[in-house]
Amino acid sequence: MSGLVMPPSDAGVLQRRDEIVAALRAIVPGEGVISDEAEMRVYETDGLTAYRQVPFVVVLPETVDQVARVLRYCHNNGVKVVPRGAGTSLSGGALPLADGVLMSMMKFNRVLDIDFDNRVAVVQPGVTNLGITRAVEHRGFYYAPDPSSQIACSIGGNVAENAGGVHCLKYGLTTNNVLGVELVTIEGEVIRIGGRHLDAEGYDLLGLVVGSEGMLGVVTEVTVRLLKQPDTARAILIGFPTNDDAGKCVADVIGAGIIPGGMEMMDRPAIHAAEDFVHAGYPLDVEALLIVELDGPKAEVDHLLERVGAIAKANNAAHIRVSETEAERLSFWAGRKAAFPAVGRISPDYMCMDGTIPRKALPHVLTRMQEMAASYGLGVANVFHAGDGNLHPLILYDANIPGDLDKAEDFGADILRLCVEVGGVLTGEHGVGVEKRDLMGEMFTDIDMDHQIRVKCAFDAKQLLNPGKVFPTLNSCAELGRMHVHKGQMPFPDIPRF
Numbered sequence: 001m002s003g004l005v006m007p008p009s010d011a012g013v014l015q016r017r018d019e020i021v022a023a024l025r026a027i028v029p030g031e032g033v034i035s036d037e038a039e040m041r042v043y044e045t046d047g048l049t050a051y052r053q054v055p056f057v058v059v060l061p062e063t064v065d066q067v068a069r070v071l072r073y074c075h076n077n078g079v080k081v082v083p084r085g086a087g088t089s090l091s092g093g094a095l096p097l098a099d100g101v102l103m104s105m106m107k108f109n110r111v112l113d114i115d116f117d118n119r120v121a122v123v124q125p126g127v128t129n130l131g132i133t134r135a136v137e138h139r140g141f142y143y144a145p146d147p148s149s150q151i152a153c154s155i156g157g158n159v160a161e162n163a164g165g166v167h168c169l170k171y172g173l174t175t176n177n178v179l180g181v182e183l184v185t186i187e188g189e190v191i192r193i194g195g196r197h198l199d200a201e202g203y204d205l206l207g208l209v210v211g212s213e214g215m216l217g218v219v220t221e222v223t224v225r226l227l228k229q230p231d232t233a234r235a236i237l238i239g240f241p242t243n244d245d246a247g248k249c250v251a252d253v254i255g256a257g258i259i260p261g262g263m264e265m266m267d268r269p270a271i272h273a274a275e276d277f278v279h280a281g282y283p284l285d286v287e288a289l290l291i292v293e294l295d296g297p298k299a300e301v302d303h304l305l306e307r308v309g310a311i312a313k314a315n316n317a318a319h320i321r322v323s324e325t326e327a328e329r330l331s332f333w334a335g336r337k338a339a340f341p342a343v344g345r346i347s348p349d350y351m352c353m354d355g356t357i358p359r360k361a362l363p364h365v366l367t368r369m370q371e372m373a374a375s376y377g378l379g380v381a382n383v384f385h386a387g388d389g390n391l392h393p394l395i396l397y398d399a400n401i402p403g404d405l406d407k408a409e410d411f412g413a414d415i416l417r418l419c420v421e422v423g424g425v426l427t428g429e430h431g432v433g434v435e436k437r438d439l440m441g442e443m444f445t446d447i448d449m450d451h452q453i454r455v456k457c458a459f460d461a462k463q464l465l466n467p468g469k470v471f472p473t474l475n476s477c478a479e480l481g482r483m484h485v486h487k488g489q490m491p492f493p494d495i496p497r498f
């Protein structure tokens with residue numbers, strides 16, 4: 001696991017493995033418990049494949065009662081639990097622990113209710129993101145947040161990570177499209193937060209749970225908002241001679257009061273990788289490419305296409321193509337959607353970073369990133385949600401070259417520091433997980449972090465749910481406030497910590 005330090009394993013739990021597995025089998029019978037090492041290997045990593053750990057045991061509950069009983073058992077017996085959806089997290093959120101139960105929620109795969117009158121769907125957490133749209137599209141509805149991984153990732157994982165996607169610029173992230181959840185606490189209590197109504201009374205606990213990275217409870221049901229498909233959607237493909245021009249165009253479009261349905265940017269390495277892979281018809285003589293989608297009534301879309309085209313020309317656009325058919329629009333997006341696997345073809349390994357910056361800082365950050373790439377001797381390709389300022393630098397490295405992963409990690413950390421330096425944040429949509437855990441001190445003061453941990457402690461005082469993720473501290477809830485992490489500089493650096 002490179003330099004990543006996880007919480008020390010509990011020797012007592014490891015010794016009691018047979019007893020714990022037997023107790024779990026009594027709660028989840030049949031094939032619901034996997035304890036054979038070879039069979040558990042498929043769970044050893046998530047989308048952040050640089051880190052691996054075979055779990056202590058895997059449990060696949062099928063009912064809320066089973067989830068509650070497993071969590072209660074773990075709470076009473078001091079056993080850690082890592083919730084898992086489809087395992088596509090890019091920040092290591094579902095990375096198992098050697099002494100922790102990995103709770104896979106993928107048997108919770110049913111759409112429970114579709115309520116077109118209230119424009120909501122109630123689904124189990126293992127339903128895939130795209131599965132929700134598939135269930136409602138026959139009536140012209142869809143679920144708006146659309147991570148590129150939508151064919152595989154689960155709505156439970158989306159809730160835990162506050163997932164985003166191309167259309168979130170206009171329609172909001174997961175947090176803006178989830179109306180309610182059922183959550184099981186580590187003590188085995190089943191609570192309902194929000195519902196089919198638009199606003200909840202009291203504290204915004206739903207806002208707290210969305211993005212909580214499996215650390216506050218296990219989500220067993222999700223109520224999502226449904227949207228009507230827009231009448232028209234057309235995309236415009238714009239090539240620029242420099243990243244600066246493209247970055248300026250993004251800021252000018254938003255500054256003109258236009259909120260596109262999607263606004264994505266790719267730099268030269270990403271354009272070439274995507275074009276070689278899917279032959280989307282991208283221009284290869286440009287440094288940066290924007291795909292801007294406008295949606296809504298036809299007259300509005302036509303008008304906005306003209307305005308965006310004019311702004312692009314004023315920013316030195318070298319290439320402009322507007323989609324004339326639905327097939328052409330989809331072909332523009334095909335390259336963008338396949339960009340990650342396309343980059344996988346040009347480098348043995350890559351690490352996908354995720355930081356957010358003010359849009360205005362785009363040109364500066366892209367230039368600095370190229371300078372850093374040269375000094376680290378590694379490649380970097382950029383594919384990202386430009387409209388939101390949400391960067392996804394893909395750092396290219398070769399895990400078989402000793403030291404390459406360490407270099408990639410250092411390069412990634414420098415990129416995230418740069419995001420914070422220009423007024424941005426460490427994450428966009430992939431969560432903190434283990435990937436950005438040790439950088440939390442770059443962004444938050446000791447006091448900020450203490451308050452966040454107090455929230456965690458209110459839900460999980462024994463810190464059994466997904467420990468080792470998000471917070472880089474060693475202290476227990478009782479010790480809160482006694483250990484401080486300042487600007488990433490921890491006291492007593494020689495003490496093993498997570």
Ligand SMILES: Cc1cc2nc3c(=O)[nH]c(=O)nc-3n(C[C@H](O)[C@H](O)[C@H](O)COP(=O)(O)OP(=O)(O)OC[C@H]3O[C@@H](n4cnc5c(N)ncnc54)[C@H](O)[C@@H]3O)c2cc1C
Pocket residue numbers: 046047082083084085086087088089090092093094105125146147148149152153154155156157158159160161162163164165166213214215217218219220340429430466
């Ligand atoms: C090729 C690729 C492209 C991607 N593109 C995007 C993108 O465009 N936008 C984006 O936002 N993300 C993207 N991702 C990242 C990932 O798909 C999302 O973070 C997604 O939300 C994870 O869902 P999952 O079901 O795979 O969750 P997992 O990876 O299994 O888990 C993620 C986190 O959620 C927790 N969790 C899972 N289920 C539950 C539950 N029921 N209750 C409580 N906690 C739970 C886990 O403990 C973990 O902390 C991409 C990933 C890949 C591999």
